[in-house]
Amino acid sequence: MSDTLTTPALELPHKHYLNATYGSGLRSWLLTTDHKRIALLYLCSVTVFFFIGGVLATMIRIHLLTPGGALVTPETYNKLFTMHGVAMIFFFLIPSIPAVFGNFLIPLMIGAKDLAFPKINLLSWYIYIIGGGFVLYSFSTGGLDTGWTFYTPLSSVYSNSAVTPAVIGIFINGFSSILTGLNFIVTIHTMRAPGMTWFRMPLFVWAHYATSLVMILGTPVIAITLLLAGLERMFHLGFFNPALGGDPILFQHLFWFYSHPAVYIMILPAMGVISEIIPTFARKPIFGYSFIAGSSIAIAVIGFLVWAHHMFVTGESTYAALTFSFLSYVVAIPSAVKVFNWTSTLYKGSISWDPPMIYALGFIGLFVIGGLTGLFLACLGLDIHIHDTYFVVAHFHYIMVGGAVMGYVGALHFWWPKITGRLYPRALSRFAAIILFIGFNLTFFPQFILGYLGMPRRYHTYPPEFQVLNVLSTAGASILALGYLLPMSYLTWSMRYGKVAGPNPWPATGLEWKTDSPPLTENFEVTPEVTWEPYDFKNRPDLGLATGAPLPAPAHGDD
Amino acid sequence: MHRTGELYGHFETLEQQKESATLGMWIFLVTEVLFFGGLFLTYTINRRAFSTAFGIGSNTLDITLGAGNTVVLIMSSLTMAMAVWSAQVGKKKLVSIFLIATLGLGTVFLGVKAIEYKQKYDHHLIPGHGFDMRYRSAHPTASDDLKELAREKQEVQTAIKSDPDINYHGQLYFSLYFGMTGLHALHMIVGAGLLLWLIKGSFVGRYTPQYNTPVEIVGLYWHFVDIVWIYLFPLLYLIDRHH
Numbered sequence: 001m002s003d004t005l006t007t008p009a010l011e012l013p014h015k016h017y018l019n020a021t022y023g024s025g026l027r028s029w030l031l032t033t034d035h036k037r038i039a040l041l042y043l044c045s046v047t048v049f050f051f052i053g054g055v056l057a058t059m060i061r062i063h064l065l066t067p068g069g070a071l072v073t074p075e076t077y078n079k080l081f082t083m084h085g086v087a088m089i090f091f092f093l094i095p096s097i098p099a100v101f102g103n104f105l106i107p108l109m110i111g112a113k114d115l116a117f118p119k120i121n122l123l124s125w126y127i128y129i130i131g132g133g134f135v136l137y138s139f140s141t142g143g144l145d146t147g148w149t150f151y152t153p154l155s156s157v158y159s160n161s162a163v164t165p166a167v168i169g170i171f172i173n174g175f176s177s178i179l180t181g182l183n184f185i186v187t188i189h190t191m192r193a194p195g196m197t198w199f200r201m202p203l204f205v206w207a208h209y210a211t212s213l214v215m216i217l218g219t220p221v222i223a224i225t226l227l228l229a230g231l232e233r234m235f236h237l238g239f240f241n242p243a244l245g246g247d248p249i250l251f252q253h254l255f256w257f258y259s260h261p262a263v264y265i266m267i268l269p270a271m272g273v274i275s276e277i278i279p280t281f282a283r284k285p286i287f288g289y290s291f292i293a294g295s296s297i298a299i300a301v302i303g304f305l306v307w308a309h310h311m312f313v314t315g316e317s318t319y320a321a322l323t324f325s326f327l328s329y330v331v332a333i334p335s336a337v338k339v340f341n342w343t344s345t346l347y348k349g350s351i352s353w354d355p356p357m358i359y360a361l362g363f364i365g366l367f368v369i370g371g372l373t374g375l376f377l378a379c380l381g382l383d384i385h386i387h388d389t390y391f392v393v394a395h396f397h398y399i400m401v402g403g404a405v406m407g408y409v410g411a412l413h414f415w416w417p418k419i420t421g422r423l424y425p426r427a428l429s430r431f432a433a434i435i436l437f438i439g440f441n442l443t444f445f446p447q448f449i450l451g452y453l454g455m456p457r458r459y460h461t462y463p464p465e466f467q468v469l470n471v472l473s474t475a476g477a478s479i480l481a482l483g484y485l486l487p488m489s490y491l492t493w494s495m496r497y498g499k500v501a502g503p504n505p506w507p508a509t510g511l512e513w514k515t516d517s518p519p520l521t522e523n524f525e526v527t528p529e530v531t532w533e534p535y536d537f538k539n540r541p542d543l544g545l546a547t548g549a550p551l552p553a554p555a556h557g558d559d
Numbered sequence: 560m561h562r563t564g565e566l567y568g569h570f571e572t573l574e575q576q577k578e579s580a581t582l583g584m585w586i587f588l589v590t591e592v593l594f595f596g597g598l599f600l601t602y603t604i605n606r607r608a609f610s611t612a613f614g615i616g617s618n619t620l621d622i623t624l625g626a627g628n629t630v631v632l633i634m635s636s637l638t639m640a641m642a643v644w645s646a647q648v649g650k651k652k653l654v655s656i657f658l659i660a661t662l663g664l665g666t667v668f669l670g671v672k673a674i675e676y677k678q679k680y681d682h683h684l685i686p687g688h689g690f691d692m693r694y695r696s697a698h699p700t701a702s703d704d705l706k707e708l709a710r711e712k713q714e715v716q717t718a719i720k721s722d723p724d725i726n727y728h729g730q731l732y733f734s735l736y737f738g739m740t741g742l743h744a745l746h747m748i749v750g751a752g753l754l755l756w757l758i759k760g761s762f763v764g765r766y767t768p769q770y771n772t773p774v775e776i777v778g779l780y781w782h783f784v785d786i787v788w789i790y791l792f793p794l795l796y797l798i799d800r801h802h
Contacts, residue, residue: 114569116579182586190579191569220590224597228738237686237734238727239601245727250604254597527571 033118039104053087077460078145085148097269108512111193124179134169152240181215195530207272210296222258256307270407281357282349295334328378358433359410366402391451422498423557436483442476505555584776609728614799616732635664646771
């Protein structure tokens with residue numbers, strides 16, 4: 001505990017959103033319209049799907065320990081990687097940061113009492129649960145073996161697995177995403193507190209605005225596409241079936257029109273998280289605020305124009321391929337703008353190595369590797385060689401796990417004191433962050449090499465000379481698993497036994513830190529009036545500091 | 560969530576609440592554009608690839624029913640707009656009357672659509688195993704114009720020469736016809752439900768010049784569904800009509 005903080009024995013606020021009584025027990029959670037409680041409902045449900053996806057990933061890695069496959073039959077292997085992808089992408093990564101942290105934080109950050117449509121917010125969680133139910137039904141009654149991409153006519157005609165319920169589940173789940181995005185956009189437009197202008201909003205909110213744009217513009221397209229594929233399977237129609245005159249390439253275009261921008265639904269919110277953590281632990285205003293805000297919007301917009309780079313080998317026209325290759329390079333520019341701005345923020349900052357900061361720095365490193373290897377894949381000639389190999393698998397795991405999941409776990413550590421009002425052990429959590437980083441790299445870096453040497457993705461078997469790298473990858477996965485289980489255990493422990501955090505333990509600058517931890521149901525006693533610029537570490541009357549006075553050191557949960 | 564009159568507790572003012580609701584509906588309509596957009600794209604690509612089959616399919620539709628339904632739907636948009644206006648100027652009784660008229664016209668539209676679907680069923684034009692573009696001209700009924708049927712038979716026979724898979728490609732047309740008009744009809748049914756809810760509110764005089772957001776945003780939705788039909792009608796009924 002720092003010396004400058006005046007009250008050594010902090011106490012939880014008397015009344016907050018967790019102990020507020022409206023109705024009793026479970027009912028008060030299942031019928032809540034409080035955005036903070038709905039965020040926690042999402043937190044629990046995405047964790048369940050993360051576990052399911054994680055178990056499937058573990059089975060994949062165990063199977064690949066030997067060249068012939070150690071664990072399951074080839075048919076089952078197809079189901080393992082399909083179900084891993086479906087659970088992780090549609091039911092963990094896409095809702096993870098937006099539906100948990102976006103939900104919890106956006107109203108707090110802009111000084112609102114709730115999202116614009118609290119009932120629709122709850123509805124979107126129920127839609128997620130119903131969609132998830134269909135998908136779990138598919139998993140448990142025959143599984144799913146089409147790949148998460150559901151390419152036709154495999155998915156619509158030939159697959160003998162439970163495709164229909166899975167397609168229905170993902171179709172339904174899409175509306176959860178659409179409603180969340182709609183709610184965020186309207187909230188950011190109409191619910192900002194007095195003085196909270198667009199360019200005073202935290203960058204986390206900007207990132208979510210951009211994410212919401214992708215959610216509302218992309219998700220309806222995957223919905224109609226899966227609806228058509230589902231109808232094709234159920235009623236033997238021919239939209240995408242070449243035997244009946246349909247066009248399978250059309251399915252791929254429509255699918256990737258959503259599913260490439262969906263990558264930005266996963267990574268943009270994580271970038272928003274990093275933009276909050278970096279200035280807090282460098283104790284400096286963020287460098288190039290408006291460029292980071294604008295680059296989020298640029299990524300969302302350009303992200304819609306690159307989808308056909310997934311289809312370079314389908315025989316699309318050379319001119320189309322050239323255009324999509326060029327645009328894919330262009331989308332790297334706003335991403336790089338962010339990385340440069342984060343590193344410039346670090347420059348001459350007074351950096352402290354607190355757990356959220358370690359995750360944020362880990363994010364930057366892994367995202368840079370993931371992003372640059374994306375450029376390899378956007379290069380037409382090189383893509384012919386590495387298309388559909390483990391190089392692609394490694395690339396998108398660097399973005400989705402190294403980027404999005406690092407951001408998610410970083411956000412958990414950064415806002416945990418706000419959500420629960422308590423701190424977690426610092427030494428242990430630093431150790432866990434480093435374990436996660438090491439485990440991740442050990443798992444996925446060998447896959448770059450495997451892919452470059454020619455190991456195709458989605459195969460249940462491989463030539464013996466690839467065994468060493470595969471064993472390394474599996475060994476890394478076990479370390480990675482520890483990196484996830486550790487935070488899960490000490491964070492759970494801290495909910496009851498952690499030190500009380502106080503309103504602003506780091507201290508950070510956003511409005512969410514200017515109310516109690518955990519906050520009131522209405523978020524603020526009185527609607528705040530914003531008179532200061534974002535990320536202003538110099539003027540902190542709320543901390544009882546004179547202008548320019550040094551900030552107290554970050555609080556931590558160790559004794 | 561507590562509520563004072565029509566104002567929910569998380570809003571500061573009624574204006575803020577109205578602005579949020581209206582913006583929310585506009586954004587929802589944007590998502591709808593993208594949702595229907597996938598279908599329009601599929602239609603466009605297939606129509607270009609199989610224009611003969613799509614032309615013949617288009618000719619089997621009953622243009623009188625289709626055009627009549629278009630008029631009905633445009634009328635319903637007018638009555639919807641009148642309902643919004645009545646609420647804004649505080650004529651509470653007119654709100655109910657115009658909402659009921661809108662609901663009535665919407666129901667007429669759906670009824671006519673059902674008649675058209677039944678015709679397609681009778682003519683074996685539902686995609687699936689019984690589908691046959693030649694069925695109708697080979698099985699005339701008492702009410703059919705025989706000259707018309709002979710011309711249709713001739714047309715299908717000529718088309719088969721250039722497109723031997725015409726029955727497959729015709730199925731694509733009818734899959735899209737049922738998919739697009741079916742999805743449109745589903746939106747009409749949702750709209751009818753919303754209208755029922757509005758009518759219930761209008762009976763107790765809920766909509767006033769100060770508070771009429773529900774009428775206005777359901778109006779936006781209703782007009783959108785109308786506009787979708789304004790595109791569907793020429794694409795499905797009029798393009799390639801040649802007799």
